Amino acid sequence: MRNPRSLLGILLLWLGVALAVPTVYAQTADLDRQTHEIGTALRCPVCENLSVADSPSPLAGEMRALIRRKLAAGESRDTILRYFVTRYGEGILLDPPQQGFSLLVWGGAFVVVVGGAALLVAKVRGALTRPPGTELPAAPASTADPSDPYEGRLDAALARYQGDRSW
Amino acid sequence: MITPFADVGYIALVLALVVAVYSAVAAVAGQQVPALLTSAYRGVGAVATLVSLAVLALWVGLLGHDFTVRYIVETSSRTMDPLALISALWGGQAGSLLFWAWTQALLTGLVLWRSRARYPALLPVVTATLLAVQAFFLFLLALVANPFARVPLAPDDGRGLNPLLLDVGMRIHPPLLLTGYMSFVVPFAFAVAALVTGDLSRTWLTAVRRWTLLAWAIQAAGLLMGAWWAYHVLGWGGYWGWDPVENAALLPWLTATALLHSIMVQERRGMLKVWNLGLAIGTFALATFGTFVVRSGVISSVHSFAQSAIGPYFFAFVAVLTLGSGGLLIYRLPALRAEGQFDALASREVGFLANNWLLLAAAAATFWGTLFPLLSEAVRGVKVAIGPQFYRGVNGPIFLALLVLMGIGPLLAWRRTSRGSLIRNFRLPVLAAAVGGLALLVAVGLDRAGAALAFAACAFVLGAIGLEFGRGVRVRRRAGAGWGSALTSLVTTNRRRYGGYIVHLGIVVLALGVIGSSFFQQTADVTLRRGEQTTIGRYTLRYTGLTSYREPGVAATTAGIAVQGATPLTLHTERRVYSGWEQQPVTGVAIGTTLPWLEDVYVLLTGWDDAGTATFRVFLNPLVALVWVGGLLLLIGTVIAAWPVAVRQPHAVRRAVPSLVGALPDA
Numbered sequence: 001m002r003n004p005r006s007l008l009g010i011l012l013l014w015l016g017v018a019l020a021v022p023t024v025y026a027q028t029a030d031l032d033r034q035t036h037e038i039g040t041a042l043r044c045p046v047c048e049n050l051s052v053a054d055s056p057s058p059l060a061g062e063m064r065a066l067i068r069r070k071l072a073a074g075e076s077r078d079t080i081l082r083y084f085v086t087r088y089g090e091g092i093l094l095d096p097p098q099q100g101f102s103l104l105v106w107g108g109a110f111v112v113v114v115g116g117a118a119l120l121v122a123k124v125r126g127a128l129t130r131p132p133g134t135e136l137p138a139a140p141a142s143t144a145d146p147s148d149p150y151e152g153r154l155d156a157a158l159a160r161y162q163g164d165r166s167w
Numbered sequence: 168m169i170t171p172f173a174d175v176g177y178i179a180l181v182l183a184l185v186v187a188v189y190s191a192v193a194a195v196a197g198q199q200v201p202a203l204l205t206s207a208y209r210g211v212g213a214v215a216t217l218v219s220l221a222v223l224a225l226w227v228g229l230l231g232h233d234f235t236v237r238y239i240v241e242t243s244s245r246t247m248d249p250l251a252l253i254s255a256l257w258g259g260q261a262g263s264l265l266f267w268a269w270t271q272a273l274l275t276g277l278v279l280w281r282s283r284a285r286y287p288a289l290l291p292v293v294t295a296t297l298l299a300v301q302a303f304f305l306f307l308l309a310l311v312a313n314p315f316a317r318v319p320l321a322p323d324d325g326r327g328l329n330p331l332l333l334d335v336g337m338r339i340h341p342p343l344l345l346t347g348y349m350s351f352v353v354p355f356a357f358a359v360a361a362l363v364t365g366d367l368s369r370t371w372l373t374a375v376r377r378w379t380l381l382a383w384a385i386q387a388a389g390l391l392m393g394a395w396w397a398y399h400v401l402g403w404g405g406y407w408g409w410d411p412v413e414n415a416a417l418l419p420w421l422t423a424t425a426l427l428h429s430i431m432v433q434e435r436r437g438m439l440k441v442w443n444l445g446l447a448i449g450t451f452a453l454a455t456f457g458t459f460v461v462r463s464g465v466i467s468s469v470h471s472f473a474q475s476a477i478g479p480y481f482f483a484f485v486a487v488l489t490l491g492s493g494g495l496l497i498y499r500l501p502a503l504r505a506e507g508q509f510d511a512l513a514s515r516e517v518g519f520l521a522n523n524w525l526l527l528a529a530a531a532a533t534f535w536g537t538l539f540p541l542l543s544e545a546v547r548g549v550k551v552a553i554g555p556q557f558y559r560g561v562n563g564p565i566f567l568a569l570l571v572l573m574g575i576g577p578l579l580a581w582r583r584t585s586r587g588s589l590i591r592n593f594r595l596p597v598l599a600a601a602v603g604g605l606a607l608l609v610a611v612g613l614d615r616a617g618a619a620l621a622f623a624a625c626a627f628v629l630g631a632i633g634l635e636f637g638r639g640v641r642v643r644r645r646a647g648a649g650w651g652s653a654l655t656s657l658v659t660t661n662r663r664r665y666g667g668y669i670v671h672l673g674i675v676v677l678a679l680g681v682i683g684s685s686f687f688q689q690t691a692d693v694t695l696r697r698g699e700q701t702t703i704g705r706y707t708l709r710y711t712g713l714t715s716y717r718e719p720g721v722a723a724t725t726a727g728i729a730v731q732g733a734t735p736l737t738l739h740t741e742r743r744v745y746s747g748w749e750q751q752p753v754t755g756v757a758i759g760t761t762l763p764w765l766e767d768v769y770v771l772l773t774g775w776d777d778a779g780t781a782t783f784r785v786f787l788n789p790l791v792a793l794v795w796v797g798g799l800l801l802l803i804g805t806v807i808a809a810w811p812v813a814v815r816q817p818h819a820v821r822r823a824v825p826s827l828v829g830a831l832p833d834a
Contacts, residue, residue, distance in 0.1 A: 036690060043552050051554065053690070054403040056754055056771055056784060064692075094554030101547055105539045109532040109561045116524045116531075124509045124517055 035068045038077055042084055043094045051094050173236050173315040176224025180265075180315075183217035183272075184305035186210050191298035194291045204291055211279050211294060214301060215272040222269045225262065225314055229255050235321040238262060238314045244327030244747065246720035251328060254338040258328050260477070261314035263345060267458065268304040270346050275301065278353055278378070286374055292360035293353075300352050303484050312477055330745040330753045336396030340389060344416055344461075347386030348454040351419055353378040354426070355451035355492075358444045362495040367502050369434060375447060376430050380809040383423045384802060390416055391798040402754045402771045404690065404786035406794065409558040414537045415457035418530050422450040425526040432516045435581055437506025441496065442523070444503075448492045453530075455485050460537075511583035518576035525569045532561045559685075570624045570678055573671050574631035592634070599630030611687075618686035625682070628675045632668050639665070658807065666808025670801050677797030683765075683790025692773070694782045704787045706732040706761075706768060713779050720746050723755075726772045726781050734761040740772040740783070765792045 039053030044060040052060045052067075063084075070080050084092050096102035190210025197204025225238070229252045234240050242258040243251075256262045275297045283290055308314065354375045361371035393413065398406035407413060426446040432439045459481035509517055536553045544550040578584075578592040604623025611618055636657070643653035658665040691703050700709035711727035725741040738757035745753070757770045767788040775781040 032691075043554065050401075050403050050408065054405065056402040056773060058774075061773060089549070091550050091552055094552055095556040096543075096551040096553065101543060102551055104542075105536060105553060105557060106560075108535045108539075109557075112531040112535065113528045113561075113565070116528045120520055120524045123520060124512065 031068060031071055034071055034077070035064055038067050038071075038080055039064055041081060041094055043092055045088060045092065172224040172227045172231075173233065173317065176221040176228070177309075177313065177315040179217045179220040179224065180305060180309050180313075183214050183221070183268075184302060184309050186213045186217065187298045187302040187305055190214065191295045191302060194295040194298065198291050207291070207294060207298075208279060208283070211272075211275050211298070214298070215276045218265075218269045218272040218305075221308075221315075222256065222265060225256060225265065226253060228315075229253070232325070234323070234325055235317050236314075237316045237318045240318055240322060240325045242325070242328055244325040244720075246746070247327060247333075250338065251333060254342075255328055257341045257345060261308065261312040261316075263341070263458075263461075264304055264308055264312055264477075265314050266342060266345055267349050268301060268308060270342075271297070271301055271304065271349050271352060274350060274353065278356075282374060286370060288364055288366055289357060289360040289371060289374070292363045293356045296356035296359045297352060300356075300488075303480075307477055307480055311480060327745070327747050330743070330748045330751060333745075333753075334396060334400045336392055336399060340392035340396050343385060343392055344389035345458070347382060347389045348416075348419065348458050350378070350382030350385055351423065351451045351454040353382065354423075354447040355488075358447035359492055359495065362444065362492065362499050365499065365502065367440065367499065372430055372433055372443070375443075376427070377809055377811070379423055379426055379430075379447070379450075380805060383420065383427060384805040384809070386416065386420045386423070387798070387805070388802060390420060391795070395795065398791070399756060399758065400753075402756045402784075404688065404769055404784075404788060405684075406791070409533075409536075409553075409555045411537050412461050414533050414558075415453075415460040418534055419450045419454040419457060421526050421530040421533075422446055422453060425523045425530075426450060428519050428522050428526075432519050436516055438508070438516065439520075440503040440505065441500065444496055448489070448496070452485055452489045453534075455481065455488070459485070513579055513584040513589060515576065515579045515581045518572065518579050522569065522572055522576060525565050525572065529562050529565045529569075532565075533558065536561070566678075567621055567624055570621075570628060570675070573674065574624075574628035577635055577668070577671075578631055595634050596627045596630030599633075600624065600627035602626070615686055618682055621682045621686075622679070625675050625679055628671065632672055632675070635668060636665070662810065663808050666804050666806075669804030669807060671804075673797045673799070673801030673804055675797070676793050676800055680790045680793030680795075680797060683793065684788045687789045689787040691785045692782065693785060694780060697779045703785050704766075706730050706787070708768075708770070708783075708785065710781060710783070713775060713781060722746075724772070724775070725755075726775070726783070728757065728770050728783070730759060730761075730768050732761055732768075733763065734759075736761065736768060738768065738770050740770050742772050760792050764789050767791045 036053050039060075040051045042052040042063065044050045044052050044055035044057055044063075046055075046057050046059050050057075050060075052063045054060075067080055070083070075083075081093070090096065096105065098106070187210070190207040190213075193203045193210065194207035197207050227233075228236050228239050229243050230249060232239070232243070232245055238259055238261050239255075242255040242262065247255070257266045275294070278297065279290070279294060282293070286293070357371045357375045357378070361367055390413075393416065394406035397403075397408065423446075426443060429439050429443055429446065433443050459478070509520075511517070536557050539553050540550055574596055575593075578596070580588065584592075600623045603626030604619050607619040607622045608616065636654070639657040639661075640650065640653045643657060644650070648656065658669075689704050691701075693701050693703070693708070695701060695708075695710040697710060697712050700707055702708075707730070709729045709731070711729055713724060713726050715722070715724045717723075721743050723741050723743045725739050728738040728740065730736040730738060736759035738759050739755075740757035741755040743753045743755060745751075754771045754773075759768045760766070761768060767786070769786040769788055771784050773782045773784050
């Protein structure tokens with residue numbers, strides 16, 4: 001094999017086979033896993049809040065078999081999901097596609113968490129921005145019973161003494 | 168059998184409504200006229216008696232198969248055993264409302280009995296508020312969802328209860344949740360009373376803390392029973408599906424958890440007053456919303472067995488109570504000035520504030536996700552589903568942060584924590600977390616780093632709780648006590664604090680169960696011939712054969728599975744078909760817990776053919792048992808923390824406080 005081109009060809013062929021064999025093998029071995037994975041994205045139509053992967057209902061069983069057949073026929077995850085969406089509507093997806101209006105559900109949650117954090121920071125800003133010289137005296141580490149009426153009153157009186165703040 | 172009991176029950180309901188309305192008005196007017204107040208308090212007893220009579224009437228009708236009553240036709244049948252007939256009281260919408268009204272009437276009596284002497288100034292308005300809520304439910308029962316309405320033509324037999332609801336768990340779970348939802352009315356009533364009377368000192372807080380703990384514990388028990396039922400009956404291998412009805416039950420529980428913590432900031436520092444009142448009000452609004460979701464079918468889900476026209480009434484009720492009490496709160500704002508301020512970031516009160524932020528964020532995100540399908544339907548006309556992915560994505564990190572905070576909070580001092588004590592306090596827990604986390608990372612691999620992180624957080628909290636217990640015990644040991652007596656006296660003399668730590672311990676154990684089962688679950692569908700075996704995970708499952716049997720009202724087919732593993736098990740999973748519900752066969756799940764990883768082998772029969780070849784769905788769920796153990800610990804801790812104490816006699820130091828405060832030096 002003095003021809004470098006044929007050497008390259010053989011090398012490429014070998015590489016192709018080496019890469020393809022485990023892939024094909026993994027595909028058959030992973031069929032169950034893929035079926036399960038696609039099943040978790042679909043809502044079982046007769047039980048509403050269970051995924052097709054989890055539901056014990058016969059319909060979900062048929063849907064799992066269908067997903068498996070389609071996977072075996074080489075269809076991609078997206079094609080299979082699209083197939084179910086055209087048949088059952090968007091509601092068949094256990095989680096709405098992350099685009100358009102449905103992004104609002106994540107956006108809303110984000111706003112809630114971050115907005116809460118902002119409120120929290122605004123609330124304790126006094127503690128954050130107080131210049132070091134004006135620090136209030138550290139209270140003794142109070143590990144005592146918080147329901148103790150004496151301590152409660154003493155703390156309240158101390159707090160009143162140190163100034164008012166509306167909450 | 169036609170009985171007059173239904174009529175007796177209906178008359179009792181109408182009378183109860185009249186008495187409740189009268190007593191509510193009399194309680195408010197009674198602040199000036201003592202005789203009216205006495206009659207209002209007696210009215211509470213009368214309402215409780217009348218509603219109990221109505222419940223009794225419905226039970227007599229159910230047990231006597233009075234199929235002239237619509238509710239009895241819809242929720243019972245002749246084949247049901249007496250216990251199932253009794254639980255049919257909460258099997259439908261009207262009955263659930265009656266159950267709410269009944270438990271609330273009893274609770275109102277209990278509040279009156281326990282709190283009358285202790286809070287004489289607040290109690291008239293508390294009673295009036297409780298009775299007003301009671302009157303709303305009695306109004307619904309009398310005019311909109313009458314459980315005693317007759318059918319024009321009585322059938323021979325009733326439709327019976329949905330077979331999924333026949334399980335024992337279902338006999339306990341709905342009444343617990345309904346009672347939990349209902350009990351949040353007491354903190355609400357005390358909040359309203361504080362706002363109305365203007366007595367905004369700490370008086371109402373003490374009352375609210377214990378009643379909130381009670382409601383919180385009942386709701387927790389209800390949630391846990393619901394999870395247990397889902398796990399043992401629904402057959403999908405899990406116990407929490409972020410179903411709208413589950414979410415609705417979780418919401419008031421989350422906000423009540425927030426309230427139980429932020430109350431302490433007000434007790435100690437006189438801060439967060441408006442916030443606490445708002446939480447008490449909001450929690451009850453969410454509880455009412457939850458009842459409405461469960462019983463109106465507004466958001467269709469597994470649980471919506473009952474549907475009817477109570478929606479607008481509930482909506483109006485929630486609106487009135489939220490706007491009314493919100494208005495009161497705004498009116499009282501000037502009297503709700505904080506007595507202190509936040510001194511340092513590393514302080515207990517900032518810890519509590521962060522706790523409230525996380526709990527409220529989780530509640531708000533869950534609320535948003537639950538209502539989003541309705542919003543989508545209204546705006547786009549497309550009803551989308553919000554599945555577990557959203558809730559796990561949002562609430563997973565929040566709950567993890569809460570878990571870490573649960574370890575940090577108790578180790579912080581009020582006002583400020585010095586650097587020295589920070590290092591001293593956090594050395595051990597951080598070490599525990601680092602060692603635990605690294606060991607797990609090695610054990611489970613980098614692809615499950617999330618699980619290792621979560622387990623490390625658990626180790627951190629366990630270290631923190633251990634540290635607190637260890638210190639307390641050591642001090643007592645130095646005084647000469649033995650280990651056992653040191654621990655017992657530590658908990659009994661400081662029940663609120665150490666009861667709370669036991670609750671925290673319960674949460675950590677529960678979290679371990681949740682992490683284990685959500686990160687390490689394995690699933691397989693297998694088809695086996697008789698005698699054939701298969702290997703899943705560490706177990707070999709052999710299918711031993713199929714048998715059929717009949718009982719009155721049920722035809723069942725049972726498959727036997729012999730499991731070989733660290734712990735040999737024999738499991739029986741079956742498929743039951745109830746007469747009248749042929750379209751909805753029920754799967755009997757077989758669950759066996761194995762040692763040492765507390766792994767559940769969870770098997771259900773999904774189908775079989777004439778040759779006896781059967782298909783099974785198998786789940787391996789590690790650590791699920793810890794969910795139930797943690798739940799139990801949580802309840803035990805709550806009981807320890809909340810059990811009434813004898814009122815302590817004021818001692819000399821307490822009397823000396825005013826003079827001491829007067830003698831404080833200038834800062």
